[in-house]
Amino acid sequence: MASTSILLLATLLALASWQSIASDPSPLQDFCVADKHSPVLVNGFACKDPMAVNADDFFKAAMLDKPRDTEKSKVGSNVTLINVMQIPGLNTLGISIARIDYAPLGENPPHTHPRATEILTVLEGTLYVGFVTSNQANRANQLFSKVLNKGDVFVFPEGLIHFQFNPNPHLPAVAIAALSSQNPGAITIANAVFGSKPMISDDVLAKAFQVEKGTIDWLQAQFWENNHY
Template structure:
């Protein structure tokens, strides 16, 4: 009898744990502040949901990904990302995917950045790219770089949340298509986030973190940081 009760208890705990886990999906915003006001706006996966009976084919359609993004004079990085997410295609809401076209001028750079909510799979359509990502802290305390030179037709994966980059190492423009495992992958461009925050991070914090003189940090903070 005691053994039966123990087994019943284990099954109940397992079911409860499973239900709790299933009810707590990965967030699709950076944060969601809880409020007690029933009139406050409520988002489902970052978007309101349309009555499915009112959906149209246009909700699942987007054109223009055949057109190159601007990478010419005035684009300091020489790269341009055209994202198609749930914000551009409402029908993507709750489906957990998005896509982006990335255009590179010769030697253009998509600088080190992360996608906090998505793994990325990149396919090169034209040109030659040098790409890579850096692991989070390994057991030995190191961060390992996984890098590769990609040519037309090559594919490379950047795991969710890890810092990665793409550089056009050719003398001609390059184009890539990226699939992302979130309808709202988010992007944190490292230089922008660290040195270009709207309220600057303390010089004391950054100079100690990067082991740089405070004047160097101030110089970096004074620069105009941009994203592709």
């Protein structure tokens, strides 16, 4: 019985140690340009033949230099993400970048990146930003927030719910975000909960949010816009 307990403890410690270092795969060569046409299924993309690689595999022209349209967005923001899908040379390098445009009073609503930490720099305007911790005993869903001005930097830890809001009713704002994954992903909370396909049962959501089912039905009937393009 004792040996079984020791084996179980050792296994749990090994899993915990492995999980703590799990991240995007580290490169074992100069580059592994994504071959999006390869039939091989791996965690990421198979490598393109190095002899067929050229400078364009590491380049994307004029993607982040111009403001994106925020007027058509219900949340008043527009995210322009440059990840491995736009630059195949990012494959295995564990990084991507995004430009975020905010209309006056626009926001990038509460969301998470399941595979990346984000570091945000304000280029123009003012942003109110924050993230919420997990339900640890000593910090039960604590909010960490700041008001950022031009040149300020803020970090959102991997996987935690975070947001950005432009409090200025007259002027837009712009930020650049770097993310520690070639494909960070984005789960916008309202979209995922009320706009999933197929929908989550209103019985489940009514109990989870402690409201009437009619409120859930109304929320599920809304158009939940994706501002992460």
